[in-house]
Amino acid sequence: MFKIAIVVFRECLEIALLLGVIMAVTKPVANSRVYIVLGALIGIVLAAIFALSTRAISTSFGGLGDELFDSCVILLTAAIISWTVVWMQGYTKKIKKDLSKLSENITAGLTSQFMLVLVVATAILREGAEIILFVYSVSSVENLEGTKYLIGIGIGAFAGLTVGIALYLGLMKLAGKYVFTISTILLTLIAAGLAAEAAGILTSSGFIEAYSDQLWDTSWFISNESIMGKILNVTMGYDSKPNGMQIAFYLSSILITVSFMKLRSIISNKYHA
Template identity: 40%
Template sequence: MLGIALLVFREVLEAALIVSIVAAATRGVPRRGRYIGGGIALGAAGATLVAACAGAIEQAVGGAGQELFNAGVLLAAVLMIGWHVVWMSSHGRELAREMQSVGHAVKAGSSSLAMLLAVVALAVLREGSEVVLFLYGMAAGGAGTGDLVAGVPLGVVGGAAVGYALYFGLLRIPLRHFFSATNGMLVLLAAGLASTATRFLMQADWLPALGTQLWNSSAVLSNGSVLGQALHILVGYDARPSGIQLVFYLSTVLLLVTGMRLAPRFAAQRPHPPPDAASRQAS
């Protein structure tokens, strides 16, 4: 039972951390609960479908289908997170002013939420499909019904609890620093997902390793530990990274930071409607 609970906990933790960061980053945006809840529901439905088609996915593309599927999901999430942080760089101050003066975010925030709904769905899709496949394998291997019934809820509750703790911790950040802090976390999250996607592509022989192991910090903090797993999601920690993973990680950080710095300049150059037109649009 404890083994099942631990493995489910790790998978749920990965999805819960991503959902928590997304929820915190969209603080004050109207209807964000619907978007995030919808993303979780879509991801869960997709995970069940993926599990049902696991055999076909595994055998696709010369037996590398699962690795390519995982890499595709992760890279799609990276693109959507990247779009959000660049968008927030040009609209974050406007959102903060609106939250301080009126108590809720401007309606424009919902356009970015649509992208983050997909990020939530992809996170739940990937981790949920792994949970379903893992439980199926455990049941086929002779795991008792009692172990599954007791272990799965324990793992789900534990992973969700850690996610909630992160979420409420982020909400304690002062509002004037909130969007910068959450944007920074999303940049590191995207870089970590890009690094993980690179590892899957390397396993499928689609990318060269450029050095199979640059260093090994497993003795200090292993990938399999709970803390290592959490840091892997939050900042892209890997105890044994390859060269190509480091290239993708640093490239993602560089591209997003550059985009975040350029976005406000382009936003400032765009013509703005006069105050009376803006008030009519808001109404």
């Protein structure tokens, strides 16, 4: 539940910040609020269609290949979360610049207002799709009650939108840096944990046989079923009995995410130099 809340928090934080920036930058555009609301509604509908499509595809597997499908979705979710961490670097400055140009073009009559609808709808669809994929991934590896999913999504959405609005209004300029830093670290570890869980499914089902032997057993110290074990699993992908492939996927995920963050930072610095 906490893992769901963390991811939903980050996605809703992005949505709140993005919509805040869009509303501020496109203020000179006539009826901009109407187009923003229309774009948000279209994005929500498209995200719902995406959710139904994901469900239909998963049930079509019928039983044969369920583990393969689940592991692929989990890996895709881990990749999307990692990319979100990388992509958010310098996000606000870039989006403000792009939206300012879009606003000027709309006001000058060079671009249709429906481009604004498209921008908002695409953003809502992207964040909604990430949430849907992640919740599906969690359901593939954990047996949670329906109420816990709703509670996790509710807490994450409320916290994300609240902090996003507060940050945009300038009430948490100092704290904002730490909010993004902490959530970036947590999301990087959550993505690594998901990658390790996918490796566990692939090795236990026989799709991957290499490095499938258990490396160690720390259940005598912290078991997966204990409260501390569950907290560590949520926050950093802890497993008391990992195999070699799980460790390889876990470390590779962190290495790839950090490497892309460094690369994006280098490129960004050269671009703005």
